[in-house]
Amino acid sequence: MKKSLPFILVLLLLFVSACSNKSNGNEAKTGDSDHPSGTITVWGWDVAAETLKLSVEKFKKQYPDVEVKVEDFSSGDLYEKLTVGMAARGSGLPDVVLMEDERIPGYIHQFPDGFTKLDKLGYDKFKDEFNPAKIASVQDKEGNLIAAPWDIGPAGVFYRTDYFEKANVDPESIKTWDDYIEAGKKIKDATGAKLLPIDIANYDGVFHMMLQQQGISYFDKEGNILLDSDEAIRAMEVIKSFHENDLILNNSGWDGIVTATVNGSVATVPYGVWYAGTIMDQAPDLKGKWDVFYLPGFSEGGTRYANVGGSSLLIPSYSKNQSAAYAFVEFFTTDEETQLLGFEKFGLFPSLNKTYESPILNENSEYFNNSPIFKKFADIVEQVPEITLDENYARGSSMMSNTQAAILLENKKVEPALKDAKDQLKNEIKE
């Protein structure tokens, strides 16, 4: 005992001293809307947070009195912290927060007064500088701008040029999903590779792209469920015929898709533009062997465009320094150079229209078979159909994954399965 007491005391002392040198007081100093000042905190993730950090330098030239602190979490962690902070009436929240577009309606629904309406602060004058589909995804139901649009994910089909050559398939000839399936059969015979990866029980992204091509999502503007619509049936029939022809690599999750991309077990990956960055990162050896074509349509001449992912910046209404937060958000999302910085460094595809004129976005990519893949994506941005992201989006998505599994793996019929899914989702939402 005599020996251990001093030891414990020392530890206690150490503890107290470690605790006391820390004060985390928010500076109360703020400016007015003409001269914002003070310190703001910004939450982001991954390469987006890096971009936010890199933008601060130029921002400070315009607003020398504002200090910006960017804090970086993984997106899942960020949502967790944001939800807790919102539930705790704004405790410990940052002044600006990054959010995926599909999450925005859910947060607005759960915390209706949680975020500042940006049109009040003057953001409405930028409305026309972005494509309408993106603007639609950052508005609440009354049409107020809740978030400032940043990146988007126009979708295309990434494909292995060598596999296509070996099977003697011309990607240009793939115009409809039926063509795509025929091509898939040929490629499989020639190379043994499956056509595309889908985590059947957990990922309905391909299905949702097909819905968006046809101009709908899981819900319409009034919140009606569209899971048993003709569009949904058509889309699910296509996915079913992928499966019947044994063209789907049923792998698990994000890691599964990356695995398949790297080890060559699939010939194509339909995904958003940002997947280009992942391919380059994880499969440097496959340089020159990837390229992109647009999503096949449901009929010849049908829409071939959709969007996967994308994120925007929001200002929690609890932020004590609204003027500085807004100054940063406005600068960051509307400054062409800053937007191109994120694209050039990390492949974050901007939604600001004027960036599409820039040379970096139009040049040929050495990795992607020397084709101008980003120009291909930029060209379709305007034509991506506008859809409603409902607050129950996540529920719709998981319901569709389950239904997809029931149809493909348990041989349920498409139409009754989708009808059941609709009824079940309706019940879930009512509760």
Add this chain to the structure above:
Amino acid sequence: MRSSKISSKIWIYVLLLVGVVISIAPFYWMIVGSTLKSGEIFHIPPKILPGDHLAENFKSFNDSLGIVKIFWNSLFIAVVFTVLSTLICSMAGYAFAKFRFRGRNLIFFVILCSLMIPYQVTLIPLFEMMVSFNWLNTYQAIILPSLASPFAIYLMRQNMKAVPDSLIEASRVDGAGELRIFFTVILPVVRPALAAVSIFLFMSQWNSLIWPLITLNSKEMFTLPVALSSLIGMARIDYGQVMLGTALSTIPIMIIFLLMQKHFISGILGGSVKE
């Protein structure tokens, strides 16, 4: 007769061997993975032998997060927490086991009941409390709230009940004060239980994610689990880094557990049998 005995033994060993391989393989893969480049991890067939990317992974992990600081954070928090919490819980357990006071059983019952409250329920009020203390992003926000662990108190109480009253009475007769009795008589007797409780507390703090995640904001304050979780990007994951980080956070726990597992098991069983 003899040969059948041997062959059945062989079968048992083969079965055990399969079990060993199954339980060791993920750890082995984790270590191999931490020496590979991100893309290499997905190669088919998988690479069984370690690669040459360990130094690079270490460097990029260190560049993005600062290994030393994060290790120190985790270690400091876990050690201080374990020492304080073990002390508090064993004192509480002693009081519940050996002192008679009004409401003793009721208070003990309430403490046990608090085991039934899911963590998520207390999360938000506790978080608000930390914010109003201005304790966000500090060590004490992680260490203090969970110091009194109901499970540890329960375990200590059960173990201390097994200590004969006569031992305490004899010490009192000899003129020892209460604190002295506790530290010099009681604690040495329940050493296995102490070991078990401290391993349990250390592991729970070392691995804890949600609470540190919510209270810590800056990279310099991150603990290992929070740092690992922050490595998972949206579209880009450097799997080599993740594997290395996981290996780094697992190895200390494995060492501590292997060193102390004897105490751990006997401590858990300690309260079950009364001599």
